[in-house]
Amino acid sequence: MSASLTLYNSLTRSLEPFAPLDPAKGVRVYSCGPTVYNYAHLGNLRAYVFTDTLSRVLTWKGYALTHVINITDVGHLTSDADAGDDKMEAAARAQAKSIWDVAAHYTAAFKQNISDLNIRQPSRWSVATDHIAEMLDFAKRIAPQHCYELDTGLYFDTSTVRDYGRLAGTQDDVREGRIDPVAGKRHPQDFAIWRKSPQGEQRQMEWDSPWGKGAPGWHLECSVMSLKYLGAPFDIHTGGVDHREIHHPNEIAQNQAWCGCNDTGARFWMHNNFLVDRGAKMSKSKGGFTTLQSLIDAGVHPLAYRLLCLQAHYRSELEFSAENLAAALTRLKRLIMAVTALEAKAEGEGTAVALWLERLDEAVSDDLGTPRALPILDELLADKKLSPADRLATLVAFDEVLGLNLRILTREALRLRPANATLTAEQIGDRLVERQQARLVKDFRRSDTIRDELAAGGVEVMDGDPLGWDWKPAL
Numbered sequence: 001m002s003a004s005l006t007l008y009n010s011l012t013r014s015l016e017p018f019a020p021l022d023p024a025k026g027v028r029v030y031s032c033g034p035t036v037y038n039y040a041h042l043g044n045l046r047a048y049v050f051t052d053t054l055s056r057v058l059t060w061k062g063y064a065l066t067h068v069i070n071i072t073d074v075g076h077l078t079s080d081a082d083a084g085d086d087k088m089e090a091a092a093r094a095q096a097k098s099i100w101d102v103a104a105h106y107t108a109a110f111k112q113n114i115s116d117l118n119i120r121q122p123s124r125w126s127v128a129t130d131h132i133a134e135m136l137d138f139a140k141r142i143a144p145q146h147c148y149e150l151d152t153g154l155y156f157d158t159s160t161v162r163d164y165g166r167l168a169g170t171q172d173d174v175r176e177g178r179i180d181p182v183a184g185k186r187h188p189q190d191f192a193i194w195r196k197s198p199q200g201e202q203r204q205m206e207w208d209s210p211w212g213k214g215a216p217g218w219h220l221e222c223s224v225m226s227l228k229y230l231g232a233p234f235d236i237h238t239g240g241v242d243h244r245e246i247h248h249p250n251e252i253a254q255n256q257a258w259c260g261c262n263d264t265g266a267r268f269w270m271h272n273n274f275l276v277d278r279g280a281k282m283s284k285s286k287g288g289f290t291t292l293q294s295l296i297d298a299g300v301h302p303l304a305y306r307l308l309c310l311q312a313h314y315r316s317e318l319e320f321s322a323e324n325l326a327a328a329l330t331r332l333k334r335l336i337m338a339v340t341a342l343e344a345k346a347e348g349e350g351t352a353v354a355l356w357l358e359r360l361d362e363a364v365s366d367d368l369g370t371p372r373a374l375p376i377l378d379e380l381l382a383d384k385k386l387s388p389a390d391r392l393a394t395l396v397a398f399d400e401v402l403g404l405n406l407r408i409l410t411r412e413a414l415r416l417r418p419a420n421a422t423l424t425a426e427q428i429g430d431r432l433v434e435r436q437q438a439r440l441v442k443d444f445r446r447s448d449t450i451r452d453e454l455a456a457g458g459v460e461v462m463d464g465d466p467l468g469w470d471w472k473p474a475l
């Protein structure tokens with residue numbers, strides 16, 4: 001693939017040519033992972049469709065890849081700064097379970113989401129609580145020159161490193177209002193490295209430390225695990241755009257303190273924009289959110305959500321709505337039907353066609369331009385100058401980047417039965433035949449009644465659907 005890869009670096013706020021720092025090590029990527037106190041909402045999952053696209057494009061371009069995603073099971077407070085309760089402690093209390101059970105349950109659910117979205121497994125999942133000893137070592141090394149102790153814990157003095165807040169673009173304009181006050185902090189943006197357990201309070205998760213019994217601050221884990229598994233500096237650090245404000249500037253400050261230099265720890269800092277739901281803001285902590293499983297239960301194939309994500313550039317906000325999702329499902333169905341039609345005509349093994357691969361390469365090498373790649377796929381499928389077998393072989397190569405399972409999915413597999421469906425597929429078929437007969441004898445009242453009854457069972461009747469579906473799940 002000959003196009004040169006360009007990626008947007010949040011640190012410089014510009015597109016920059018990408019090359020691995022140490023070609024012998026391949027490309028090293030660290031992605032901030034989920035906090036496993038609840039199910040991931042669809043917005044969270046957009047972050048991992050983005051990292052998957054990044055890792056697929058890097059692999060497509062021939063790089064060996066080491067990708068680490070962490071699992072946060074300690075330290076993330078209900079506020080992104082240092083106030084509030086630990087999200088894990090609060091969830092365990094609310095559910096009357098141990099933190100370890102809560103973490104295990106939501107970690108498994110998250111990994112199921114990852115597999116449903118055809119997101120490739122990272123080289124390593126690293127769990128925060130498996131790295132407490134390393135976090136303590138890290139903290140001991142930076143404490144003398146960069147930290148101070150208060151009653152509530154050990155805090156990082158952000159004035160001890162250069163350019164604090166450069167990533168967030170806030171050096172000259174610290175947004176104090178966004179940062180919750182902690183009594184005694186030297187600067188509002190200083191943050192906890194270690195949080196002491198409150199006096200007389202028995203916490204589920206606490207460890208001994210030179211600063212008393214307690215738990216690490218949230219930012220510490222990512223510095224420690226990225227350094228341990230990828231070395232410093234490594235190539236690319238990713239996260240949602242909210243991390244550009246507090247979490248990543250704090251990781252950078254810790255990394256600078258650890259190396260005693262000005263290195264941020266990673267060469268590129270990349271951030272996906274938000275999935276927004278104008279109806280009800282998706283928020284795990286507020287309880288109003290849509291999970292991938294809720295879409296599957298409604299009868300929507302999870303890869304339709306993947307396609308919805310790919311239709312937008314990762315740096316653009318993406319609006320979530322039932323209409324957008326339904327349109328993505330229709331588009332996916334159209335693609336699958338085009339593939340099925342080609343399969344019926346193809347003879348023998350085809351070959352992937354270089355000209356088309358170059359076109360895809362150009363699109364995705366330009367800061368992961370998946371919205372540009374999708375119309376190229378449509379054009380490829382319709383290119384009559386190519387034999388069906390060659391078109392299919394080229395499509396398989398495209399799908400290495402897109403991950404839509406285009407040669408595996410079938411039209412039938414795409415249509416999931418809603419979890420609350422009161423009708424079996426057979427019953428739906430029978431009712432549709434009945435309705436057809438009513439229409440033949442122009443008994444439209446009866447035909448409408450059947451349609452309404454089906455709708456009540458979660459089935460939307462589709463008259464004259466060009467793609468040949470006679471019903472679909474009602475969204």
Ligand code: AMP
Nearest residue numbers: 034035043044046047239240273274275
């Ligand atoms: P969390 O589980 O809260 O630590 O978040 C997991 C990932 O989801 C992080 O990279 C967040 O930045 C990202 N994220 C949170 N909300 C959204 C959203 N609405 N759209 C896209 N990414 C999000």
Ligand code: ZN
Nearest residue numbers: 032033222247
């Ligand atoms: Zn992180």
